Amino acid sequence: MLPNVKEFIRPETVQEAYALLEKNRKATVLLAGGTIVSQMRSSNIETIVDLRKTGLDKIVQKPDEIAAGAMVTAEQFRQDRLIADRYGDFFYDSFGLIGNWQLRNMITLGGSIAPRLGWSDITTCLMTVGASLLVYGQDDYQTLCIGDYFQIPSSERPIITHIILPDEDWRYAFYRFARSAFDIATLNMGIAMKLNDRRIVSSRIVCGSRPMFPARMESVEESLVDLNFDEQTPGIVRSLVYDNFSGGSNMIASSEYRNHLASVLAERAVKKIGEIIL
Amino acid sequence: MKITINVNGKTHVVKIESAEMLLDTLRRLGYKSVHRSCDSASCSSCTVLLDGNPVLSCCVFSATADGRFVETVEGLGSGEELHPIQKAFLEEGASQCGYCIPSLIMTTKALLAVEPDPTESEIREMLVGNICRCTGYEAQTRAVKKASRYLRGDEE
Amino acid sequence: MTPLAEEKIREFNVVKKNTDKVDGKALVSGKPVYTDDFDARDELQVKLVRSPHAHATIKSIDASEALKIPGVVAVLTSDDLPRVCFTRAGQGYPEPSPYDTFVLDRRVRYVGEPVAIVAAETEKAATAAVKAVKVEYELLKAVLSMDDAMKPSAPTIHPEEEASGIFDAERNIAAHFEMEIGETEKILKDCDVTISRTYHANTQLHAMLEPHVSRSYLDPNNRLVIVSSTQVPFHARRILSRIFNIPISSIRVIKPRIGGGFGGKQALHTEQYVAAVTLATRRPARLIFTREEVSMATNIRHEMQYEVKIGASKDGKIRAISMDGVSNTGAYGEHALTTLMVSGSKTLPLYNKVEAVRFSGNVVYTNLPPAGAFRGYGAPQGLFALDCIVDELATELGLDPLTVKEMNSIREGESSPIFKLMGEGREGVEQIVRSCKLQECIDRGKELIGWEKRSKGMLPDSRRAKGYGCAIAMQGSGIAKIDMGAATIKMNEDGSFNLLIGATDIGTGSDTALAQIAAEVLHVTVDKIIVYSSDTDFTPFDTGAYASSTTYVSGNAVKAAAEKVRMQILQGASEILEEPLPNLELTLAEVHSKETGKTISYSDICTQLFYTFNQRQIGATGSFVGEESPIPFMATFAEVEVDMETGQIDLKKLVSVADCGTPINPVQALGQLEGGTMQGIGWALFENVMYSQTGRMLTTDFFTYKVPTRMDYGELICELAESYEPTGPYGAKSIAEIGIDSPIPAIANALYDATGIRLREAPFKSEKLLFEILSREV
Secondary structure (H helix, E strand, O other): OOOOOOEOOOOOOHHHHHHHHOOOHEEEEEEEEOOHHHOOOOOOEEEEEEOHHHOOOEEEEEEEEEEEEOOEEHHHOOOOOOHHHHOOOHHHHHOOOOOOHHHHOOOEHHHOOOOOOOOOOHHHHHHOOOOOEEEEEEOOEEEEEEHHHOOOOOOOOOOEEEEEEEHHHHHHHHEOOOOOOOOOOOOOOOOOOOEEEOOOEEEEEEEEEOOOOOOOHHHHHHHHHHOOOOOOHHHHHHHHHHHHHOOOOOOOOHHHHHHHHHHHHHHHHHHHHHHHHH | EEEEEEEEEEEEEOOOOOOOHHHHHHHHHOOOOOOOOOOOOOOOOOOOEEOOOEHHHHEHHHHHHHEEEEEEEEHEEEEEOOOOHHHOOOOOOOOOOOOOHHHHHHHHHHHHHHOOOHHHHHHHHHHHOOOOOOOOOOOHHHHHHHHHHHHHHHOO | OOOOOOOEEEEEEEEOOOOOOOHHHHHOOOOOEEEHHHHOOOOEEEEEEEEEOEEEEEOOOOOOOHHHOOOEEEEEEEOOOOOEEEEEEEOOOOOOEEEOOOOOOOEEEEOOEEEEEEEEHHHHHHHHHHHHHHHEEEEEEOOOOOOHOOOOOOOOOOOOOEEOOOHHHHHHHHEEEEEEEEHHHHHHHHHEEEEEEEEEOOOOOOOOOOOOEEEEEOOOOOOOEEEEOOOOHHHHHHHHHHHHOOHHHEEEOOOOOOOOOOOOOOOOHHHHHHHHHHHHHHHOEEOOOOOOHHHOOOOOOEEEEEEEEEEEEEOEEEEEEEEEEEEEEEEEOOOOHHHHHHHHHHHHHOOOOOEEEEEEEEEEEOOOOOOOOOOOOOOOHHHHHHHHHHHHHHHHHHHOHHHHHHHOOOOOOOOOHHHHHOOOOOOOOOOOOOOHHHHHHHHHOOOHOOOOOOOEEEEEOOOOOEEEEEEEEEEOOOOOOOEEEEEEEEEOOOOEEEEOOOOOOOOOOOOHHHHHHHHHHHHOOHHHHHEEEEEEOOOOOEEEOOOOHHHHHHHHHHHHHHHHHHHHHHHHHHHHHHEEEEEEEEEHHHHEEEOOOEEHHHHHHHHHHOOOOOOOEEEEEEEEOOOOOOOOOEEEEEEEEEEEOOOOEEEEEEEEEEEOOOOOOHHHHHHHHHHHHHHHHHHOOOOOOOEOOOOOOOOOOOOOOOOOOOOOOOOEEEEEEOOOOOOOHHEOOOOHHHHHHOOHHHHHHHHHHHHHOOEEOOOOOOOHHHHHHHHOOO
């Protein structure tokens, strides 16, 4: 429990929330689903700014994209009609592997990305579908890709208000490996492919829980451009991922093990994409 | 600060500390069925229904529950009469030490509200967060199935 | 000759029926029944200052800043407490565990060891005070593995002169045991096949959901009252009396409902601290542990490693076994000797036809969390080694492992010299196995797993490999000639009975099983039995809930008390009805004359005896101590699939069939078996305790320590074999522990069957398995 909190504020607009954050960043924490903030023990935090009333809990279709509010919960997102229409079972299935029902009712999209958790399946999945972030800060609203958001120094970092999901006709697959059913991923892997007939036009290979923050394997993506998708493709991706993996060791697994898992999960993900198109 | 919460149909106006957790508030109000075990969102012993959805009260800030509806197992059944879910849990021996049971019963209630006739794999998937160290889960699966039959009127 | 099992399997009125738990309605209703559910006025909240170092001496403690925090009432250090050396282990007296512990010491021996006690008006103030207490340490070299403990360079962990009962303090050996029957080495040399292997079972956390908690206060007569989540209220009273030098008559220990124990509450973890605060301040006090404290600073399972040798003739007859072990007791020697002995005494008699057998081991101190009692109590560690080496031997001989286990294992009417040689902490007792349905367990298990038609090898997807394994196990029922239980029954004028028992229901359902035994004797329905358990002021003595003792030991005590009460009811009826005793019999809540047909209800008998006729109280106390410890048996079968590309182990199916004699309450008995089995599955596959390089436990929550969930296994089938133990209450023996013994070896054997790789360190990890698979492919 945070021992020195003196104020719990429930602003009704993002602008108000940002102003509160700016007042004293070191002593302020933004509250989304609560699963992270409830575990904090810092005695520096004196103000909690709750984003619950800021209206960021809706999923809306815009002209070329879907905008999901940062306070949308994982369960709400995976059960959403718009998301199902656009992505089929991709999010329903992959978010279904996250935590458990209770946690999915609490954890939010924005709250999963903002703490920069290496093991977040949500972040990997969102990066796989090419999501970007709509953020509000000193430069008003702007759109950033997830990686760029963390380039901003934490002392100036804006508030994530929406996850922007582009309209695109790609194929997606996600796999995670964990030591047990309720465990953070030892490694997770999301793969997206844009195909023209059988030709790979473009792809996203996103590997998370390495244990570092999810990252795209751009050299693998480049090697795949213009390849014809056939029975050999999963094996090719497997060896490319194996050769290009960069990860680390921690108490959950060694880097060598993760390297193997990354290549195997990538192969399986590509096979699954193959099942859809072949 | 002061919040107003409705627990099992009863309205409480309660003074809380800014960073207080719903688990602490509920226990202070006398809802002792809400159990503290891991205190870190990983065992589900503190599950309550918040506006009908199962959540972990050990990581819900009480202030965010202001104006909302909370359900705990104290609200089930009437007088001496057990709720069908409670009855099924008792009959199937689904409770040993009982510490995880109130939260499991509430999660089951939420499950049966969205899926009145769950399969064994749905039961396991939806209740996976509810850790039980005593029973080995088998009797609990039998109990949830029995409860669903009770509630659907398939079994007296 | 003693009657054997088949002769007495039968049906009963109340016993062997699925009565609802007597506390079940309260539990499913979420009633306030646990220690922390009771609010108290003016109560101090207690927190402990804990050591961040694995091994250090305390140079100074400065509490002045902490005492300035508003609401902080007291900070107690070792200077404020009596320096009494004791063991926290809740065992019979005198305890077989060394006296090597102080409530607070000037030396710390593991990360998390208490250094000072803080008491404040609020939990928040207590937490702040813990941070504000300044402790200056002088660091000592720490021993962080079993291998290092006995090295000449290792520091001595227990140099204190007050300690007693340590086998060899200078070499960090808390306990040692060895025994031999026959000439083991000679026969091993003479065998057609002899193999030697080493197996290592790592520690495990109890992870009971209710944290350790106790409350204390002084009653109006200034007696110290402790309400505690404990498995051993009577031992707690005795130990507190010794520590604080107050008479047993001035202490009352109350056990409310308990949220799980598994051995983890068979020691004093919180009681001494609240008692210290209440005695110092004269105020009520409460201490509830955080999950981190439960994990790193109570007790854990003894990590054990066994080097095993086994020799057999070509036809599979096992001729000699030798087990040489080392056990890690951590910073303190709680249950050190006894868990070591049980790892031999409750495994080796399975193979009673050997010509020679040898068992020896050292239990060593390390600067890791203290190990203690944990379901199985050494037996699963020993069985991992023993069952797997029999499996490996069979492979070596080209025989079916199950056939080798069947042909060499103990049977009804047989005995083993080990029963006499190895007890718990001392010599055991001679006994023959009066009931043993091991073969029936095996046969039924084979049927349930599909043993005869099993197919192993790669599945059609050519990435998963399937395999099957089996293991057989035994336990005991209480500690013979040590565990004693007592029960008092008194009759009320509505024909109900109060059953007062020292036996400690920690969630097992023992209150219900014991009520059923009383109801069976007294010819009433279970609702007529009002159970009150474990309050040292109001219930008779019982050693406590451990060693699979309650149904057998306390159950026999309840039966004895009920039989006395039954006689008194008949006597009362005889006086009232003016009929000779031999004419009378009990029917449901009535006494009936076979001669005259006259009938009188229990209610009438008791009402008259209370108020109008030959006035007196019907009531009696019975007690029981086992002359032997009847053995439950079990066969376990596992079906696994291994993902050969990731090493992921998928437990598809696990079957355990146990012989526990008569199941007093079949649903509850099955629940014990299923629960124990699941803990065994957890230990085999998921529950991995990790430490930092400085000895701090890293796996203190359920994100890092993986208790199995309901999605972590495929099918689990547990069944009970029909059996009857002649010395047990209505034929019962124990079921509480045995379930945990066999999943590790059964799964290890199945993994070998699937992959050809033999894992000899539990828990079995996917990463390790994958690299074994890869190294073999190269």
